[in-house]
Amino acid sequence: MINYNELARCAKTASFKMATLNEDIRNNALQAIAKALQDNREAIFRENAEDMSKAEAEHLALPIINRLKFDEHKLQDILSGIESLLTLPDPLFKKLLERELDEGLTLVKTTCPIGVIGVIFESRPDALIQISTLCIKSGNCSILKGGSEAVRTNKILFETIKAAGLSAGLPENFITLVETRAGIDELIKCHESIDLLIPRGSNAFVQYIMANSKIPVMGHADGICHIYVDKAADFEKAASIIADAKAQYVAACNTVETLLVHQQIAKEFLPVLQKALKAKQVLIKGCKDTQKIIACEPADEEDFKTEYLDYIISVKLVNTIEEAIEHINRYGSHHTDCIITEDAAAAEQFMSFVDSAGVYQNCSTRFADGFRYGFGAEVGISTSKLHARGPVGLEGLVTYKYKLFGNGHIVSDYAEGKKSFHFKDK
Amino acid sequence: MINYNELARCAKTASFKMATLNEDIRNNALQAIAKALQDNREAIFRENAEDMSKAEAEHLALPIINRLKFDEHKLQDILSGIESLLTLPDPLFKKLLERELDEGLTLVKTTCPIGVIGVIFESRPDALIQISTLCIKSGNCSILKGGSEAVRTNKILFETIKAAGLSAGLPENFITLVETRAGIDELIKCHESIDLLIPRGSNAFVQYIMANSKIPVMGHADGICHIYVDKAADFEKAASIIADAKAQYVAACNTVETLLVHQQIAKEFLPVLQKALKAKQVLIKGCKDTQKIIACEPADEEDFKTEYLDYIISVKLVNTIEEAIEHINRYGSHHTDCIITEDAAAAEQFMSFVDSAGVYQNCSTRFADGFRYGFGAEVGISTSKLHARGPVGLEGLVTYKYKLFGNGHIVSDYAEGKKSFHFKDK
Numbered sequence: 143m144i145n146y147n148e149l150a151r152c153a154k155t156a157s158f159k160m161a162t163l164n165e166d167i168r169n170n171a172l173q174a175i176a177k178a179l180q181d182n183r184e185a186i187f188r189e190n191a192e193d194m195s196k197a198e199a200e201h202l203a204l205p206i207i208n209r210l211k212f213d214e215h216k217l218q219d220i221l222s223g224i225e226s227l228l229t230l231p232d233p234l235f236k237k238l239l240e241r242e243l244d245e246g247l248t249l250v251k252t253t254c255p256i257g258v259i260g261v262i263f264e265s266r267p268d269a270l271i272q273i274s275t276l277c278i279k280s281g282n283c284s285i286l287k288g289g290s291e292a293v294r295t296n297k298i299l300f301e302t303i304k305a306a307g308l309s310a311g312l313p314e315n316f317i318t319l320v321e322t323r324a325g326i327d328e329l330i331k332c333h334e335s336i337d338l339l340i341p342r343g344s345n346a347f348v349q350y351i352m353a354n355s356k357i358p359v360m361g362h363a364d365g366i367c368h369i370y371v372d373k374a375a376d377f378e379k380a381a382s383i384i385a386d387a388k389a390q391y392v393a394a395c396n397t398v399e400t401l402l403v404h405q406q407i408a409k410e411f412l413p414v415l416q417k418a419l420k421a422k423q424v425l426i427k428g429c430k431d432t433q434k435i436i437a438c439e440p441a442d443e444e445d446f447k448t449e450y451l452d453y454i455i456s457v458k459l460v461n462t463i464e465e466a467i468e469h470i471n472r473y474g475s476h477h478t479d480c481i482i483t484e485d486a487a488a489a490e491q492f493m494s495f496v497d498s499a500g501v502y503q504n505c506s507t508r509f510a511d512g513f514r515y516g517f518g519a520e521v522g523i524s525t526s527k528l529h530a531r532g533p534v535g536l537e538g539l540v541t542y543k544y545k546l547f548g549n550g551h552i553v554s555d556y557a558e559g560k561k562s563f564h565f566k567d568k
Numbered sequence: 569m570i571n572y573n574e575l576a577r578c579a580k581t582a583s584f585k586m587a588t589l590n591e592d593i594r595n596n597a598l599q600a601i602a603k604a605l606q607d608n609r610e611a612i613f614r615e616n617a618e619d620m621s622k623a624e625a626e627h628l629a630l631p632i633i634n635r636l637k638f639d640e641h642k643l644q645d646i647l648s649g650i651e652s653l654l655t656l657p658d659p660l661f662k663k664l665l666e667r668e669l670d671e672g673l674t675l676v677k678t679t680c681p682i683g684v685i686g687v688i689f690e691s692r693p694d695a696l697i698q699i700s701t702l703c704i705k706s707g708n709c710s711i712l713k714g715g716s717e718a719v720r721t722n723k724i725l726f727e728t729i730k731a732a733g734l735s736a737g738l739p740e741n742f743i744t745l746v747e748t749r750a751g752i753d754e755l756i757k758c759h760e761s762i763d764l765l766i767p768r769g770s771n772a773f774v775q776y777i778m779a780n781s782k783i784p785v786m787g788h789a790d791g792i793c794h795i796y797v798d799k800a801a802d803f804e805k806a807a808s809i810i811a812d813a814k815a816q817y818v819a820a821c822n823t824v825e826t827l828l829v830h831q832q833i834a835k836e837f838l839p840v841l842q843k844a845l846k847a848k849q850v851l852i853k854g855c856k857d858t859q860k861i862i863a864c865e866p867a868d869e870e871d872f873k874t875e876y877l878d879y880i881i882s883v884k885l886v887n888t889i890e891e892a893i894e895h896i897n898r899y900g901s902h903h904t905d906c907i908i909t910e911d912a913a914a915a916e917q918f919m920s921f922v923d924s925a926g927v928y929q930n931c932s933t934r935f936a937d938g939f940r941y942g943f944g945a946e947v948g949i950s951t952s953k954l955h956a957r958g959p960v961g962l963e964g965l966v967t968y969k970y971k972l973f974g975n976g977h978i979v980s981d982y983a984e985g986k987k988s989f990h991f992k993d994k
Contacts (some may be wrong), residue, residue: 163921241942247931249941256953337953347827358954364936366912379976384976401603441720456801471584493971494588494838497790498682503973514982515675515970516991527682527763527967529954541953544941545919550805552812556940 146328150258150285150335154482155317156285157257160522163190163312165232169309171278171348176224179271179299183217184410186302189294190267197291207392209266212295221376223519233536234281240568243546250545255281257337259539260329262287262351264343267295271338274303274317276519280539281315285336287320297321330355338539340522345449360538362525364449365395367507369491370466372483373404377411379504380482381418386506387480388455395523396478396510398449401457402466405431408459412436415457425451430463431459458523465527467495474498476525478510478532499525499532526534526552571770572754575744576684576761577713579665580753582741583683583709589738591658597704602650605697605725609643612728615720616693623717631819637693638721640843646697649945653705656944659962660707666994668852668948669972670987676971681707685965686755688713688777690769693721700729700743702945706965711755713746723747756781764965773874786964790875791821792904793933796892796918798909801832805930807844813880813906815848815897821949822904822936827875828892829881831857834885838862841883850879856884856902866953871993872899889914900924902951903935904958925951925958958979 143471163553170563179186190212197207259282270288278396289295289453300319307316321501322330333356341351344362369387372379387398403411405553412435419426426432438457445456446469460466463481467482470479481492493501498511510533512520517535524530555561578755605612616638623633630906665677685708689695703710714722726745733742747756756765757783767777771790772964795813797806813824838861845852854857855869864883871882872895886892889907896905904926907918919927924937938946938960943961950956956964981987 157922159971161923165718215937218572243935243940243942247935254703275828358784358952360954376976382976382978386980390979390983437653460771467584489973493969495584497584497587497970498657498971500972502972503974505972505977507979509669509673509974509977510970514669514979514989528786531967532970537973541957543919543924544926544936544958546928546931546935547915548924548935550802550807550808551931551935553816553932553934553940554812557816563942 143166144322145466146325147332147335149320150329150332152315153318154284154335156313157255159313160257160283160316160530161257161281163281165234167310167311168278168281168311169228172224172228174306174310175278175303176221177215178302179220181429182298182302186217186295186298187214188210189298193292193294197410202291206291210292210295212267213377216268220268223272224275225365227275227519230279230536233279233370233540238542240466242566242568243563245564246549247551248547250547251542252545253540253542256539256541258283258285258335260285260287260332260336260339260341260357262326262343264289264342264347267292268272269342270296270299271303273521274522276536276539278307278316279519282534283316283318283540285318285320287325287329290323293350314466320509327354330357333357338486340525342522345396358529360524360525360526360530361522362475362477364397364475365397365475366447366449366472366475367396367477368400368470368479369398369403369507370470370479370481371400371407371411372459372463372481372485372488373406373409374485374488375404375407375416375482376484376504380411383480383482383506384415384455384506385418385422385424387508388424389453390506390508392453393451394508396507397451398507399448399456400446400473401455402460402469403432403457404463404466405459406462408432409435419455422453424455425447427454427456429458430460432457449475463491467492469495471495477523478502478507479555480505480507499523569813570748570751572746572751573758574759575746576758576785578741579684579709579711579744582739583681587681587683587707588649589707593737594704594707595654595674596740597733598701599703600732600736601704601729602647604728605643605646608724609640611960612638612643612721612724613640615724619718619720619852628717632717636718636721638693638855644692646694649698650701650884653701653945654964656705659705659966664968666805668992668994669787669989670833670977671990672975673977674973676973677968679966679968680973682722682967684709684711684761686711686713686758686762686765686783688752688765688767688769690715692774693718694724696722696725696766697729699947701945702962702965702968704733704742705737706962708965709742709744711744711746713751713755717748719747731814732759732964751781754969756783759783760913768948784955785948786952786960787858787948788821788901790874790901790902791942792825792898792899792901793822793903794826794828794896794905794913795933796886796889796896796905796907797833797837798826798877798889798907798914799828799829799832799912800914801837801908801910802910803833803840807836808841809906809908809930810841810881811848811850813845813934814845814850815879816932819877820934821979822933824906825874825881826872826879826899826934828895829858830882830889830892831885831940834858836863838883845881847850848879853880855884856881875901886925889917889935893918897921897923903949904933906931908931925949
């Protein structure tokens with residue numbers, strides 16, 4: 143029997159050491175890991191081939207098998223990811239504030255790692271490398287649980303990373319692999335040792351983690367993104383953006399699921415839209431008013447709550463921009479929502495009132511992504527309003543602490559008026 | 569029957585309007601509230617006197633009755649609090665990042681309110697004013713539930729604030745008062761409408777809220793703070809700091825509860841400590857080794873897990889700084905912990921390895937406070953590592969959103985290599 147509490151406690155102990163390592167040690171470890179992955183490539187591909195044959199023999203769905211694949215191409219992606227991580231500035235030990243509260247009493251607010259990050263991901267073994275290297279760069283320890291279909295690949299990747307990291311001076315237990323499904327339910331109970339959970343997987347999976355753990359969760363359950371086509375929209379831009387936002391990659395969380403179209407332009411715009419979506423094989427489900435203008439399947443209340451992740455889109459006509467905003471705030475996931483308009487005042491109103499991590503004007507919702515925002519590395523996309531929101535870079539894996547340096551300073555002196563604060567920022 | 573879900577939904581609707589108000593409207597509302605509180609002072613004091621007589625007739629504990637009091641002195645404190653809030657810079661609409669991703673495609677990261685804040689506090693009616701004005705300054709709507717013993721005072725304060733706020737242009741339902749105890753259990757279920765809970769009260773109360781709600785909670789359950797007296801400590805500083813950290817105000821979360829003393833100096837230091845604490849009527853509970861040096865009550869494992877909030881302190885001898893750090897990370901609340909030492913290397917080690925919001929050298933743990941840090945206003949003290957940590961100022965009540973302005977930009981162009989990002993920060 144594996145004692146998960148003990149595993150998590152060991153990671154916690156390691157995290158205190160990890161938090162003190164300087165940038166050189168962490169970057170050297172990343173370089174050692176990149177080299178070890180290259181040196182071990184043949185063995186890694188062999189283990190992956192075993193996982194792949196097993197998945198095929200068990201007739202797993204094709205998308206799962208595709209995500210499972212770890213080949214030369216994936217390895218090169220991973221290596222260039224580590225390369226770019228090396229060039230990013232150190233997120234640790236940054237002074238966010240240095241303030242003299244009084245003579246000889248100095249407050250320093252400085253960034254530090256969060257501690258132990260629990261990462262639970264489905265199928266893709268490259269996620270294991272991506273997230274563990276992000277944790278190393280940011281001085282965190284990681285506990286990883288991957289999908290059961292990638293068990294052999296995950297194991298050799300883990301062993302390669304662990305050996306290389308230890309040889310480069312990272313503390314014992316800087317990384318931990320959990321191999322059984324039962325481990326998830328045990329891990330999410332370890333709120334005394336695990337500081338943050340990052341679940342990567344289906345909506346139901348993420349909801350399950352959020353509902354069953356006291357540990358804070360970073361991520362998003364679903365992505366019901368909207369595009370509102372305003373009465374002052376440029377139709378050509380609108381059609382092209384919607385086609386991209388729906389069909390450029392349907393399985394992503396930042397694809398559009400519902401269109402809201404201003405009644406005033408519907409008659410003219412919907413046929414243009416229909417043509418653009420037909421070219422991408424997208425099925426339209428429309429509200430009653432939409433059906434009066436174009437031939438389409440019917441959409442009901444349930445559609446507006448659905449993340450299709452497929453070549454399907456729902457369309458609803460609205461009488462005002464306010465109605466569009468209200469619909470989005472009610473049915474949306476607070477992920478990414480866009481207005482198509484040439485009217486700057488309408489755009490401003492939309493962007494102020496829509497309560498989402500990303501509010502866009504005249505561009506595809508598919509831009510909601512850490513790499514496209516220029517963050518260099520992406521931890522994930524968060525729909526929470528606390529801590530990190532939207533696409534999250536390395537800064538989502540750090541917190542801060544306050545250091546106060548005194549010389550015998552006591553509060554009585556200030557409470558009694560013998561001394562007073564002068565607050566000088568440096 | 570009050571429909572709490574509906575109450576929370578109305579606050580949510582109001583929050584979208586609240587988020588768009590400019591600084592002038594919010595500051596004018598704060599001024600109107602200050603004036604209304606002054607104008608209504610006699611009526612407020614009368615209602616408070618009724619609460620006080622009822623509390624006395626019911627023989628409530630003296631500390632509760634003291635906290636309940638709302639007199640001229642409290643009013644002046646509150647008014648000067650509002651005055652200082654007016655002078656603080658606007659936490660909203662700050663551009664945290666402005667980046668041109670490509671020609672005509674510009675990303676702006678800008679601060680915005682969190683939305684609806686649920687505040688649940690015990691007895692002190694001044695907390696109602698403090699937190700609701702902080703929410704107004706930061707563009708948030710608040711739902712407040714105060715202690716039942718302050719019901720009349722809370723009601724008139726709420727009515728005064730609401731009327732003044734509405735007259736100054738704040739949206740209907742910018743503030744909501746919940747008056748029954750049952751309301752707490754209903755409110756904490758409203759995770760679709762309430763974005764953040766701030767509970768202010770006892771450890772058990774805060775733990776209860778944290779365990780029973782899906783809404784993120786900002787605050788701290790307990791404050792088991794430590795002082796470690798290193799072998800390189802200056803005894804005089806140590807004794808004076810410990811006396812202050814324990815006895816300056818015993819009921820605060822930032823008082824010290826456990827002392828860790830290096831074995832090497834214990835024989836010489838403990839008698840000095842004993843004298844200093846005796847002068848403050850503090851009872852010492854010591855580990856076995858401590859009891860060999862000074863006469864004191866015994867301390868056991870349970871003591872190290874106890875937040876006394878009283879004139880009691882536990883003392884444990886340690887053989888190394890590492891042992892002290894380990895004890896703090898294991899038994900502490902990750903709130904505020906201090907090392908007394910003249911050795912800069914020891915201080916650095918302590919401050920790096922101790923996993924707390926505040927890590928101090930040679931000063932009282934009682935400094936852990938937003939006003940003493942120069943934040944001007946305090947939302948509370950957080951022991952969480954996500955979002956805000958330590959004493960939290962107005963910035964703890966804001967989040968950010970990403971605005972992306974394009975001109976027909978689609979992701980396909982970048983995925984297919986027709987265009988590329990150039991990431992120019994402005």
